[in-house]
Amino acid sequence: MDNPLSVSVLALDPVLDAGAKSSLYGSPEITMVLPHEPAKVAVVVADRVDGQVLELVRTTRSAAYGPEVVLVATELAPDEARRAIALGARGLLRRREASADRLVRTVTTAADGDCTLPTDLLGLLLADPLGLPGEPSGRFGPAAPRAWAGPGLTAREAAVLRLVAEGRETSEIAEELCYSVRTVTAVVRDITQRYRLRNRAHAVAYAMRGGLL
Template identity: 55%
Template sequence: MGDPVCVAVVANDPMLEAGATSALRSCPDLSVVTPGEPAVVTVVMVDSVGADELAAVRATRSAPHRPEVVIVATDVDPGAAQRAIAAGARGLLRRKEATPVRLARTVLAAAGGDCTVPPDMLNRLLDGGLLGDRDLSAAGGWSAAGLSDRERAVLSLVADGHETSEIARTLSYSTRTVTTVVHDITRRFRLRNRAHAVAYALRAGLL
């Protein structure tokens, strides 16, 4: 096991900051640091995603250590999600959906280069090209090539936010097999990462 991922929490409400900090500290793969200390990921707790919040995302991303940003918002619509991702946010959660497990998974995904957004917002982000939308016709497309049962099972668990080791235990595969399945999907369809693969599969009705 590698070193824990350093994560900072920024919130105007001290109670929200304390709650998010407590939730993140429950994950052994994360280490919470104080704002201003170098962090791989910064969690920003806001009520809504407006101009001030987007400016804060850009400012955080331009800091010397360039942390990834995960936004946890009380209220966020697809348009706000689109603007947040365009501003540089790597993850987005509604506060009511931000359980300790889901928040930790979103932070770890951001640290690993994946972008996590609520499933109902994926189409809007794909239409805007913010998840690297591509024309899949050259690769045969999802509908033509389809997914094997094993690929569908792995992607379904990825879509639910499970880590590689959890997927391996659930499906009785090795972690190497799970990693290979995801890699094969992203390579075959020329996708950017796990989140992009899930987005396309959901959009095509394969999950």
Template identity: 60%
Template sequence: MVVAAAAGDCTLPPDLLDGLLKHGQGATVRRPGTGGAAAPDGSALSERERAVLRLVADGRETEEIARELCYSSRTVTTVVHDVTRRFQLRNRAHAVAFALRTGLL
């Protein structure tokens, strides 16, 4: 796992992710660039962002998400990019984990 992480692979086995999420329950997550203000509740994500992240969390690919939500693939990619940039996250998996940990999803 350490070698994979060093190579940039941020995927975690489901049991390890579950343990990390349980460990983080009740913790206050700080949003970078807000002077230490805690991440806001569910209103911090639009309904579109929540819908896309829910499907990402289900393991769906961009094309599948686009078909299900009647969006273009470009829209789905942009939504994920906007969320990762706004919260300074590394990738799709990080965005889902962050959203779950902070109660945004």
């Protein structure tokens, strides 16, 4: 990374704020900025993902400079993950899993427009993407779709998208699935074009919300 990535930390608890900052300060890839300053990524740290935290995710993502949002929480249930993703979160981590290295990787992945989730949580969401009623329109945004009316994903597309959601690089996905890098790139491009999505992160979020996987 040629220039350090600007990152801010937003926490309602000063202890959580200090812990997240200490994990990020040592990375040469990152430069810390104040919460009110423009940042490429904002890390929201919380104990529980309640309405106040979800509102913080929403308002942070919709700020004028539009930072990507990484949410780190002590507890993170599937329904909370769905809501956070619907509001624009691009990375989700549980605090017990947020080592300095993993937090930095999640932040840099979010900055690249990709989405990272804990593997076990991703599995639960993919197994039951429509387990909850759609969110009502209002302060937390429009309702999530109950189902997608268009064609589903092929087995190859689903496999690639699962690894994208884990934050894997294109080369890593190609190696694990025994595909060429060109094939993986083409698969992701086909998904985003078919569903008119903005990028890989949007594809992951849309698939989980719409039951495509």
